[in-house]
Amino acid sequence: MSDSIETCAAAWLARQDKGALTAAEEAELDAWLDADTRRRVAYLRLKAAWGRADRLAALRPAEPVRAGSRRTGQAIRRQAAWPPAVRKRPVIAAVVAVAALLAVAPMGVMLLSQDVYETSLGGRAVTPLSDGSRIELNSDTQVKADIGGDERTVWLTRGEAYFDVAHDGRPFVVRSEEGRVVVEGTKFSVRRDGKSLLVRVSEGRVRVEGAKTTARRLGPGQEARVARGKVEVSTPGLTAIAQEMSWRDGRLQFSQASLAEVAAAFNRYNRTRLIVADPETAALQIGGSFEAADVEAFADVLHTAYGLEVKRRDGAIIISHPRTGS
Structure with a gap:
């Protein structure tokens, strides 16, 4: 959805916030909404966010809470830190800002043991590792990490995670029951989807291995699905990959x-x-x-x-x- 549609929708909401529209303005708004379904979707989404802004003011600011630590890094329980008061203002930028603010759901990560991190349904979390790498956990995700040896290893036991891997000369391997992904330094996501594994690359290169096929190499804008020991590669492009990774926001x-x-x-x-x-x-x-x-x-x-x-x-x-x- 284009920024211009979002901006126009925000402008209409800002105008409505000043007071009731005239009959001519109502007709103009209706005509604008009827011309394109995308406009109506953007308008309704921003209107819902704008309408909830007053309720956000009742929320107390939440500071990041340290959930625990381990020898290779720390897990952080992150919550949305809201301003002391969020008030509706008749400013276009404020409408868009409120919508963006509401997009950041409260996030949480639990440290289950020394090496295991987990998010609940609807949760998100960022876990920095001591080698400079970072793991972003999506909803209902669990990973086990051990990066202290000659091979840095992360097990994805369920869910989806985004990896920003620091280059330090050692391989970084993401493993699951379906296959494994080997990198040295790159940015990519891995999701367990039923009995398959879905790998998407936004930067750098990775090697994807299944049990019954030759390893396949992926570059930016490519994705691979590993199922029944086989690897299938496609190239949706960087824009589509970024869209699929929008859960990070x-x-x-x-x-x-x-x-x-x-x-x-x-x-x-x-x-x-x-x-x-x-x-x-x-x-x-x-x-x-x-x-x-x-x-x-x-x-x-x-x-x-x-x-x-x-x-x-x-x-x-x-x-x-x-x-x-x-």
Whole structure:
């Protein structure tokens, strides 16, 4: 979604914050929203963020808390440090800033033992290592790290992590049951996805190994999926890779992804599950940038901007076409 759309949406919200729109302004806003679904999505997302700004003022500032330490580094429990008061202001930049601020969900990491780090569902954390490397843990992720020997090794037991690896002459290896990734210094992410392993590279080069195939080398903008011992490589490009890594900022970005794919992504971050009720709705193409931890706001966008039926039932949000709603 372009910055110009976000800026225009923010401008309309800033104007509304000054007072009621005139009839002519209401008509102009309606025409602007109706011209492009992306505009309506951006407007509703920023409006939701703007509406919650006053509630943020009641939150007390949260300082980073040291959760523990180990011989090769420290795990930090990070929480959003909010300003003493967040107030609505009729300034375009303030609207966008509030939306960006709300994108940073409270983050937490637990130190389970000397070498094991874990985040809960919806949590994120950054773990610096003593060699200068850094691991960013996504939602519901667990890693085990041992970087004291001739080979720096991290086990990804579940979830997804982003690695910014410092070059010190020793190999850095990420292992899982499905395969392993070998680097010396680079930036990449690894995600366990069911019984497969997904590797994405944003900088440098890595070697991806499966049990039943020759190792494959990846460069920037490439990704590999390891499944059943085999490695399949594709080249989506750096822009697509950056979009897939937007979880590092607490956001999910989509470019014409199916609603089924979008729902699966949201379900990795929220206890409230998104359920798509019918094939027609599941195939709907979705684009935009959304808060990963705010599934309720996304459901509201689906109803308001896309005209879908939204029902809440037994801890789930059921999405369907109006004709097939149940």
